[in-house]
Amino acid sequence: MRTLVHTPKSRVQVVDVEPGQYWHVGFIHCIIQQLSHECNIPDVLRLHISTDGASADKKGIVQYWPLQIRIVNLKNSKPLIVGVYRGKKKPQDPNSFFRMLVEEMKVVINSGGIRFKDKLIPVTFECFIADAPARAFVLQHKGHMSSKPCSKCNVTGTVIEGTRHNVFLGVNHVKRTDENYNFRTDTDHHKDMKSPLEDLNIRMVTRVPFEYMHSICLGIMKKCIEAWVLGKFGCKNGKLRAADIEAIDVCLKELDNTCPGNFTRRPRALSEFQQYKATEFRHLLLYAGSVVLYGILDDNYYLHFMLLHVAMRLLTMPTRSDNDLKLAEDCLKLFVDKAVNLYGSLFMSYNTHCLLHIVDDVRELGPLDDYSAFPYENNMLFFQKYVRNQHRPLQQFALRLMERNVQHVSTKRSDSNGIIVSGISTRQCRHSGLPESSIQYKRIEYDNFRFSIDDKNCYCRLKDGRLCKIVGIVKTSQSYCFIVRTYVVVENFYDNIVPSTLIGTFKCSQFSAESTMIDITDVCGKCYKMPLWKQTNSLNNITEKSTDELIIMTLLHHGT
Structure with missing residues (x-):
């Protein structure tokens, strides 16, 4: 059986990274393995780096933190897992967690690139992608519940009376710069420890984006639905009646008959939103919401949602002009400015504030899907699927990953043009x-x-x-x-x-x-x-x- 599934015979080496263990696949090894199966190799490899925590069980007792990279200018490239941490808590020190990856990357930088088939291919590390907690952990700044969590500007949160929640009001704040960020002069924002991204010369303001899967789909879009369905955040005028929700559910159910195969999750009733995944929130945000809410949601709230819908479609389009970006920026500023009156102060969380910086990230890195977390999330289920028991679990995962990486011949037939x-x-x-x-x-x-x-x-x-x-x-x-x-x-x-x-x-x-x-x-x-x-x-x-x-x-x- 081991021969059939190509289980490697070499021993899996793990190292201690407090308070758990870490297995390093190998950054250079993964890149070369992927290039060996490609026909058209670019002159320069543009890489994105990502990490996030995943639970191996429903109780969340054990955490896995994979380090992933993706060659973004390689056609149809998928993220590669280059290292995995496992422990009962997240890693204590991001520098220890990133150490082996950073060492390999420094070798690549000093040698001018990766050598493949007698050719030296330069490598650029373009950006780091993560949700808010992982971003704060790696950049070593205060978390999203603090009063100064924003790595893009100097906004200061205000604590709502009777709660411990910080809200972030206003739309015009002094922006941070890449040059000043590394000095860590803002003690209310920075922690004492340096970030491992400093060693890779990744600009930590402009090249660490607020990606939209977490901040907008799972953040803003979910909050809007909570207000419409549950009346959360003190939203009374925008709360939908039972008949309203039923009418929307009928429309969403009917969309299952026309929803293209590009959506792996079929449309579900709005009343089931608490079980929605990020792709389902995206479906409402970019597509169905503007149609199924039309004529049902209160006009003021519908128009407010449409500001977000229009801006996000403009920022997701593969081609857009400077005027499109300016229009999207104006829509998002107006959305944030009007939100406090429609939904109340508790709606003005860190995720809502992040909308003010999304356009700058698009100007720097391209359309939202070019640097979203959606591709990386597809690897997260791997831990739950392949770790069968608690005996040497990291070693189990390592062997299953190496088996999966063996390339099998596709059963699909295509002509010389790839059709x-x-x-x-x-x-x-x-x-x-x-x-x-x-x-x-x-x-x-x-x-x-x-x-x-x-x-x-x-x-x-x-x-x-x-x-x-x-x-x-x-x-x-x-x-x-x-x-x-x-x-x-x-x-x-x-x-x-x-x-x-x-x-x-x-x-x-x-x-x-x-x-x-x-x-x-x-x-x-x-x-x-x-x-x-x-x-x-x-x-x-x-x-x-x-x-x-x-x-x-x-x-x-x-x-x-």
Whole structure:
């Protein structure tokens, strides 16, 4: 069995890192192993580093802290675990935790890069990604519950009377600089110990972002729903009635019929929000929220939510202008400024304050998904899955990880262009320009796109701006083509903050009479089709779908 699963025979070496143990996989080893399976290797390797705590059991008695890296300019690259700490508490000293990784990285920096196949490839360490507690631990500053937790500016929290909570008011604060941060002169913010990131010359203000999976999806979006559903933070005017919640639940349930395969978690009822994962909050934030809340949530609260929705779509778009960033910044400042009157002072937590710095991070590092924690979270389940018992658990994990890293041959077949098709279609589409010898398929994968002829994965946007439904996937002698029907009437869904078409949201109706055949390279985006609901009874919030209008929304992410 050990031979079949490629279990290594070498002994797993662990070292003590108080108050637990640490196993170092090897930073250089992981990079070389990944490069050996790549065809197109970039001239420079751009690396992101991340860490976070994970529990191996529901009680959280034992913690695992993996160190992960990702080559961000390598196509479809996934995070690599380069070291793992295990203990009953988190590591006491971040410098001891990072020591072996920092030593390896210094070797790479001093030698000018990593040598691979007789070529020296330079390496740059671009940023460090973590949630608020892990970020404070590694940067060695006061935590998010303190009065001065922000590593981006000099804001000071105010304690709410009768509580121990700090709130952070205002939208204009003096920003910190990379040059001054390393001196640790702000004793109310910094701790005495230096950060291990100093040894890697990672700029600790501009290159340690507030990533949006934790701060916005699990932070702000969850808090908004807590206020709408539970009336939390003293939010009375915005609290939804039972009939309101039921109406929204009906809409979300129906979205399961049109939600694309890019979402691994299907839409769930809003009444179940306390069990939501980060991807489900993202689904509401970037996509469904603007549609299912329309006409149900109080107008003031809906417009306030739309400020966040518009800003986050602008910041997640792969291409954006300086004007887009300025618009997103204005929306977020207005969101923070208005939040205290709508939701109360307790809503103004550290996560709410972080919204003021998100745009600066995007200016420095690119779209939000380029440095989010979503890819790294996928590795966190590995600890619960593969550690079977408490006898030498870190060694167990090490062996399972090394087995997983053995590359197996893919069962999918692709042509020389990396295009994968599957399922011969029995529903043959007819078109005047279609040769009789052509083959029609049910599904196709290419680049980062996955399309099929079912109603969940067949909507797309073309480079010329047209919105289409794919009714046929065809292979001709020259290339792969789509047979599409185009929407004739395309207009804004809303224009109260910006025209919705600016952020890839369209209200559509009426298909073209004739189908068109296009090359697959004409597609620039995949889309999410949603019904447009109308409230037919404002007292009981009975929803009714529009029969001739629907919402088409451009997807802003490809994976889970």
